[in-house]
Amino acid sequence: MNKQVNYNTPHWDVFCAVVDNYGDIGVTWRLAKQLHAEYGITINLWVDDLKSFSHILPKLDPFASIQCFYGVNIYQWNQPLDINFIPGELLIEGFACELPSQVIEVIESQHQAYKQSNGHAIAPPKWINLEYLSAEDWVNSCHGLPSMQPSGIKKHFYFPGFTRESGGLICESSLFDERDQWQSDVSNKMALFSQLNLKGIESSDTVISVFSYESTALTQLCKHWTKGTFDQTSDVITPIHALIPKGKSLSSLASFLDIPIDSINSGQSFTVDHLTIHVLPMTDQTQFDRLLWSCDFNIVRGEDSFLRAQWAAKPFIWHIYPQEDDYHLVKLQAFVNIYIQKLDDDIATNWSKTNFAFNQQGADVVKHWQKLISAQLPLLQHAKQWAIDAKTGADLASRLVQFVKTS
Ligand SMILES: Cc1cn([C@H]2C[C@H](O)[C@@H](COP(=O)(O)OP(=O)(O)O[C@H]3O[C@@H](C)[C@H](O)[C@@H](O)[C@H]3O)O2)c(=O)[nH]c1=O
Numbered sequence: 001m002n003k004q005v006n007y008n009t010p011h012w013d014v015f016c017a018v019v020d021n022y023g024d025i026g027v028t029w030r031l032a033k034q035l036h037a038e039y040g041i042t043i044n045l046w047v048d049d050l051k052s053f054s055h056i057l058p059k060l061d062p063f064a065s066i067q068c069f070y071g072v073n074i075y076q077w078n079q080p081l082d083i084n085f086i087p088g089e090l091l092i093e094g095f096a097c098e099l100p101s102q103v104i105e106v107i108e109s110q111h112q113a114y115k116q117s118n119g120h121a122i123a124p125p126k127w128i129n130l131e132y133l134s135a136e137d138w139v140n141s142c143h144g145l146p147s148m149q150p151s152g153i154k155k156h157f158y159f160p161g162f163t164r165e166s167g168g169l170i171c172e173s174s175l176f177d178e179r180d181q182w183q184s185d186v187s188n189k190m191a192l193f194s195q196l197n198l199k200g201i202e203s204s205d206t207v208i209s210v211f212s213y214e215s216t217a218l219t220q221l222c223k224h225w226t227k228g229t230f231d232q233t234s235d236v237i238t239p240i241h242a243l244i245p246k247g248k249s250l251s252s253l254a255s256f257l258d259i260p261i262d263s264i265n266s267g268q269s270f271t272v273d274h275l276t277i278h279v280l281p282m283t284d285q286t287q288f289d290r291l292l293w294s295c296d297f298n299i300v301r302g303e304d305s306f307l308r309a310q311w312a313a314k315p316f317i318w319h320i321y322p323q324e325d326d327y328h329l330v331k332l333q334a335f336v337n338i339y340i341q342k343l344d345d346d347i348a349t350n351w352s353k354t355n356f357a358f359n360q361q362g363a364d365v366v367k368h369w370q371k372l373i374s375a376q377l378p379l380l381q382h383a384k385q386w387a388i389d390a391k392t393g394a395d396l397a398s399r400l401v402q403f404v405k406t407s
Pocket of ligand 1: 019020021022023024025026027055056132211245281282283284285286288301302303304305306321
């Protein structure tokens with residue numbers, strides 16, 4: 001029989017240091033929301049940069065030390081920590097961020113007291129480091145490994161991943177139903193476009209969302225997109241709309257647009273022949289998901305938007321976060337290997353080449369794109385099936401809850 005373990009309170013703490021961009025906060029915020037909504041867990045999310053966070057949660061007050069959204073308690077993590085830390089059942093360190101010394105001291109002294117009391121005192125929280133997502137093979141054998149800290153406390157490494165042996169992928173239980181309902185009625189996407197103040201988009205136009213890093217490949221593609229989409233059966237050219245938030249993607253288009261990027265505001269649009277570039281506002285994650293569900297093709301990046309593009313069940317290009325010594329290309333290859341398994345050889349090759357060309361600023365990106373897009377329908381069918389297969393029976397939150405129970 002399992003021994004009853006007592007914690008101060010059953011809540012979970014999640015610590016997130018925003019390194020750059022929005023991925024660290026994007027992932028921990030998604031997880032925090034889901035854990036509260038689906039498992040009723042009280043989550044305290046500690047974030048060191050509320051200003052960045054407010055870009056993806058516009059209602060957030062960047063100056064409030066404590067606030068609550070979607071039932072998640074959001075704490076401003078100042079250095080040194082100026083809010084009293086009371087440990088709960090689990091401590092999640094997001095992406096190996098350095099926990100505040102005050103937190104370490106509290107859990108170390110709890111650990112000592114617990115040991116000396118022979119397990120009768122309040123237990124220290126379990127401690128995991130939530131790692132970055134990768135499709136590499138080694139993830140399976142490293143997921144869940146403990147690391148003994150000098151104090152004698154065990155920290156476990158939690159690796160998200162695409163296999164049953166890994167920590168799984170963040171995916172809310174009702175997400176696919178909501179997406180299917182959204183995609184089943186074209187008026188939803190048209191309503192979203194008008195809510196975002198995007199003008200001149202017809203339901204038959206090609207709409208591409210772009211959320212990448214700086215890339216000359218994007219400039220190449222935009223030049224190509226000015227030709228529009230040519231439909232051979234009807235002999236008609238339809239317009240292309242690229243939906244781009246202010247930021248890195250748009251910065252790469254300065255010379256293409258021939259306008260200083262700083263002077264551009266969201267809501268503006270630029271038409272060059274058959275291409276219109278619409279400058280988007282940043283929205284919250286729910287709207288961002290809906291945007292991905294609404295486009296014909298998505299260019300995404302990093303970790304969270306990369307995964308949400310998969311859940312959108314639409315074709316996509318992944319602009320992976322660049323790493324030293326081009327290690328990101330190894331990670332890209334690992335994902336490409338699993339993503340193309342069920343694609344026809346030709347489409348698989350084109351999908352792979354388009355992704356590598358985009359990531360390597362390749363001038364031949366247009367050549368691969370043209371071939372890829374000629375297989376839009378099978379690519380779309382594949383994207384739908386991929387989302388179903390990738391969930392592999394359990395999502396990250398449910399695996400994490402199980403992991404905490406058994407570790
Ligand atoms: C454009 C947009 C994005 N988002 C969200 C979606 C995601 O949660 C988040 C973007 O995160 P990502 O897609 O992961 O891309 P990113 O480039 O912003 O984040 C990256 O940060 C680095 C520090 C990490 O090392 C990378 O692995 C990666 O996570 O922003 C919105 O909510 N609204 C928006 O309008």
